[in-house]
Amino acid sequence: MAMRPGENPSNGGSGPVDAIQKDSSRPQPSLTELRTLMQARRAEAIQAWRSHLRPDTLLSTLRRIADETLRSLLKIHPLPAGACAAAVGGYGRGELYPGSDLDILILLECAPDAAARERIEALVAALWDIGLEPGLSVRTLEQCRHEAAADITVQTSLLEARWLAGGRTLFRRFREQMQRDLDPRDFYLAKRTEMQQRHARHQDTPYALEPNCKEAPGGLRDLQVLLWLARAAGLGTTWRAVARTDLLTSAEFRALRRAEQAFKRLRIELHLLAGRREDRVLFDLQPRLARVYGFVDQPHRRAGELLMQRYYWAARVVCQVNRLLMLALEEHLFPRTQDKAAALDDDFCVRRGRLALVREDAFERKPSLLLKVFLVTQQHPELQGMAAGTLRAMWHARLRIDRAFRDDPVNRQLFLQILRQPRGIVHALRDMTMWNILPRYLPPFRRIVGQMQHDLFHAYTVDQHILMVVRNLRRFTMPEHAQEYPLASQLIADLDDHWLLYIAALFHDIAKGRGGDHSQLGAAEVRRFARHHALPRESVELLDFLVREHLTLSQVAQKRDLSDPRVIHEFAARVGSRRRLAALYLLTVADIRGTSPKVWNSWKGKLLEDLYHRTLAALGGEQPDTRTILALRKDAAAAEIRRMGLRDESRDAFWSQLDVAYFLRHDANEIAWHTRHLYHCFQGPDPVVRARVLGQSEALQVLAYAPDRPDLFMDICTYFDRHGLSIQDARIHTTRQGWALDSFIVLLPEHDRDYRSHASLIEHELRASLTDRPAARRDAPAPHPGSRRSRAFPIMPSVTLQPDELGGNWRLSVTAADRVGLLHDLARVFARHDVSLKMAKIMTLGDRVEDVFVLDGSGLEHPRGQIQFERQVLEALGTACDTPPLLSSTTPTTALP
Numbered sequence: 001m002a003m004r005p006g007e008n009p010s011n012g013g014s015g016p017v018d019a020i021q022k023d024s025s026r027p028q029p030s031l032t033e034l035r036t037l038m039q040a041r042r043a044e045a046i047q048a049w050r051s052h053l054r055p056d057t058l059l060s061t062l063r064r065i066a067d068e069t070l071r072s073l074l075k076i077h078p079l080p081a082g083a084c085a086a087a088v089g090g091y092g093r094g095e096l097y098p099g100s101d102l103d104i105l106i107l108l109e110c111a112p113d114a115a116a117r118e119r120i121e122a123l124v125a126a127l128w129d130i131g132l133e134p135g136l137s138v139r140t141l142e143q144c145r146h147e148a149a150a151d152i153t154v155q156t157s158l159l160e161a162r163w164l165a166g167g168r169t170l171f172r173r174f175r176e177q178m179q180r181d182l183d184p185r186d187f188y189l190a191k192r193t194e195m196q197q198r199h200a201r202h203q204d205t206p207y208a209l210e211p212n213c214k215e216a217p218g219g220l221r222d223l224q225v226l227l228w229l230a231r232a233a234g235l236g237t238t239w240r241a242v243a244r245t246d247l248l249t250s251a252e253f254r255a256l257r258r259a260e261q262a263f264k265r266l267r268i269e270l271h272l273l274a275g276r277r278e279d280r281v282l283f284d285l286q287p288r289l290a291r292v293y294g295f296v297d298q299p300h301r302r303a304g305e306l307l308m309q310r311y312y313w314a315a316r317v318v319c320q321v322n323r324l325l326m327l328a329l330e331e332h333l334f335p336r337t338q339d340k341a342a343a344l345d346d347d348f349c350v351r352r353g354r355l356a357l358v359r360e361d362a363f364e365r366k367p368s369l370l371l372k373v374f375l376v377t378q379q380h381p382e383l384q385g386m387a388a389g390t391l392r393a394m395w396h397a398r399l400r401i402d403r404a405f406r407d408d409p410v411n412r413q414l415f416l417q418i419l420r421q422p423r424g425i426v427h428a429l430r431d432m433t434m435w436n437i438l439p440r441y442l443p444p445f446r447r448i449v450g451q452m453q454h455d456l457f458h459a460y461t462v463d464q465h466i467l468m469v470v471r472n473l474r475r476f477t478m479p480e481h482a483q484e485y486p487l488a489s490q491l492i493a494d495l496d497d498h499w500l501l502y503i504a505a506l507f508h509d510i511a512k513g514r515g516g517d518h519s520q521l522g523a524a525e526v527r528r529f530a531r532h533h534a535l536p537r538e539s540v541e542l543l544d545f546l547v548r549e550h551l552t553l554s555q556v557a558q559k560r561d562l563s564d565p566r567v568i569h570e571f572a573a574r575v576g577s578r579r580r581l582a583a584l585y586l587l588t589v590a591d592i593r594g595t596s597p598k599v600w601n602s603w604k605g606k607l608l609e610d611l612y613h614r615t616l617a618a619l620g621g622e623q624p625d626t627r628t629i630l631a632l633r634k635d636a637a638a639a640e641i642r643r644m645g646l647r648d649e650s651r652d653a654f655w656s657q658l659d660v661a662y663f664l665r666h667d668a669n670e671i672a673w674h675t676r677h678l679y680h681c682f683q684g685p686d687p688v689v690r691a692r693v694l695g696q697s698e699a700l701q702v703l704a705y706a707p708d709r710p711d712l713f714m715d716i717c718t719y720f721d722r723h724g725l726s727i728q729d730a731r732i733h734t735t736r737q738g739w740a741l742d743s744f745i746v747l748l749p750e751h752d753r754d755y756r757s758h759a760s761l762i763e764h765e766l767r768a769s770l771t772d773r774p775a776a777r778r779d780a781p782a783p784h785p786g787s788r789r790s791r792a793f794p795i796m797p798s799v800t801l802q803p804d805e806l807g808g809n810w811r812l813s814v815t816a817a818d819r820v821g822l823l824h825d826l827a828r829v830f831a832r833h834d835v836s837l838k839m840a841k842i843m844t845l846g847d848r849v850e851d852v853f854v855l856d857g858s859g860l861e862h863p864r865g866q867i868q869f870e871r872q873v874l875e876a877l878g879t880a881c882d883t884p885p886l887l888s889s890t891t892p893t894t895a896l897p
Helices: 031-052 055-076 114-129 141-150 152-159 168-181 184-201 220-232 239-243 250-274 286-293 303-333 369-379 388-396 403-407 409-420 425-434 443-447 462-476 486-494 500-508 518-532 537-548 552-559 565-575 578-593 602-619 629-643 648-655 660-665 668-678 712-722 755-772 822-832 863-876
Strands: 084-087 102-108 134-140 162-166 348-351 354-357 688-694 699-707 726-734 739-747 798-803 810-817 836-841 848-856
Touching (some): 055 084, 055 114, 084 168, 102 114, 102 141, 102 168, 114 134, 141 152, 141 168, 152 168, 152 184, 152 220, 184 220, 184 303, 220 239, 220 303, 239 250, 286 303, 354 369, 369 409, 369 425, 403 409, 462 486, 462 500, 486 578, 500 537, 518 537, 537 578, 552 565, 552 578, 629 668, 648 668, 688 755, 699 755, 798 863, 822 848
Antiparallel strands (some): 084 102, 348 354, 699 739, 798 810
């Protein structure tokens, strides 16, 4: 993130503040004096920072001030006999940010007695008194070994330990033991798992609008992971040392160092602006940061947007280098004695299961291979991606994509072929973005890379939102998502040339940030693209319509009265044909669901479906129906209620408390069921709970009617959790009298099929629970321990665990070699982690299986539980020991500038 041209951060050095003078004749300072002196020296160091802006200098100066203050404090509150104090974590690494606390390890020969505990407690209290916020742990050598073996985070922190005071011999023994216990292969596998889980917690993207500059993909932690792994592999402890190996080119080293220094400066500025430890680039800090960096507002672009676009460009530098070095380290740590390349064609071969180049200068000799490499990867699903050498050569050759390259008919056809492939389109586009191929091939796309969106619903930058929309369109074509998108799956299956939707998605927001109507500007861009790529006139017109009108269906559905026949016919006239209507519906659903996981809900989906069906009828020539869906639904419910023997007056009295949204959210059978149980008591005073069995003991539908309050939904969910009931659907409504009318579809635990007994039990217990309002709630189960070691197969196993868009379930995807008993072994892992299986899609491709599971389980709500669950799934897949398994999440992509 080179925030200013010409900025040249130093690699560090001595700070501007003199060290505390050691004078044995001088009396020991008091805690107040120590605090005052430390604060003055920190203020001086930060003031000097403004003049030199060298991150390493400030970080080492703050670390040195903390070291010397701590050693002075230990003269007042000494350590227990034989103990030593060590800095660990970032403090041990020699870096101390303005808002960071001090990670300190008190290492003991044996368990502390009462006197030792008293000394340590006095030291901790004194640390707080003088303003040093300690993250202190007290351990024996054996305890350190045990915790390091159980937790990769602890092991990493201890590996960076630096002596501060006390017994040097004990510290030396500790360092030697930590080094002996370190297995580079196990360490690599565990850190990769940890990194991928950390990325998943940040939605697998560096392009969040408020990114965490330390923990998010492309942040400082990704660089630290590489140094930790290089150290474990014996390749060096600094970037300069790593650069002397063959893992980094000189250009990559320079780009990496620039990005590292930029991120360090950003984190320093965040701490100083917030006045505390703050690693998130929050909206309210972005304008202030922009001023610090010297950015000013421009026409159609805020200063904060310019700042953040530089941030994203730097983040993808880190993402690129991280990916390159992770592959290189894997090859270094897991060498194969027989690594023969299998030729695919004259230009590409397969090495270690990855796509490699036959000649290192292939991209320079044949620039069209810069697109063909993605097409070949799509056409060979058995590949595990591209080799590090391929990625490196592609990055160095990216400048070959110029106007002549874009005008070449061969390259234009290659690009269209990528979009027409039956699989791998999303991965291809993400990788093309990461390595700066797509932004160079589509110059308009380059302008929105890292472009912020200042609204209340987008969670990603423009380019990443576009890729999310393409991903959603692809999901409509996949059988495992048909239940989630039933209408969309049906429509896209019947739509000719549905791959045109991917082009529409690429261009629908491509003109954002220019000023003016981005839909109209984007339509002009997509027309130009379609003509240049020799698409038929009908396709050009469809693409123009989709980009120009991509907001229309959503606006009509959510802002117009769909019961008005004139609204439907005006919209039908604007659409013009069934094909356009289907394509616009698909693009709209994908677009909304690509804005943020929190934006989409079933109510919006219902509105869009209603508009689609009514417009389809209007396009078919049907006359406007004077009775709306609402009236039809009420009529059907009323007829069913009369069969129950209920008077119309009683029904109408209850219905008068309900608004239109209620009747649109529930079908006639549900409305009749609710009315039957609530017509005589809808004015209270006591809660009502009813439950019924659906289908052939397939599920339970639960009705909860009670005075509304903020924590009502949470209390109901707590009850279901306590009884092992899995919520499949929830519909929340509030009557005009302020009562909550909530409806749930729940499943019993897999081992329990007695739905009728549970229906009666729920009616009694949940009603009592809503009346008594118990405060106690069940805690999440403790995560199960698991091995860090994973073994490999000739077909490298991979596991992806991600939350779904609605946030209620988890989607587990596994790829491995097929064998007898595989599903049985996976099911045992699910049971061990208290995970409920909701859906499974089993696909066997010869000796390869690609299975998708939809899971539910409270143990997966915790990051550590997720890591352990994935590790045990890998073990169940039956890995070998000479090649690492692959834990993957759909990693959002970035590109080196």
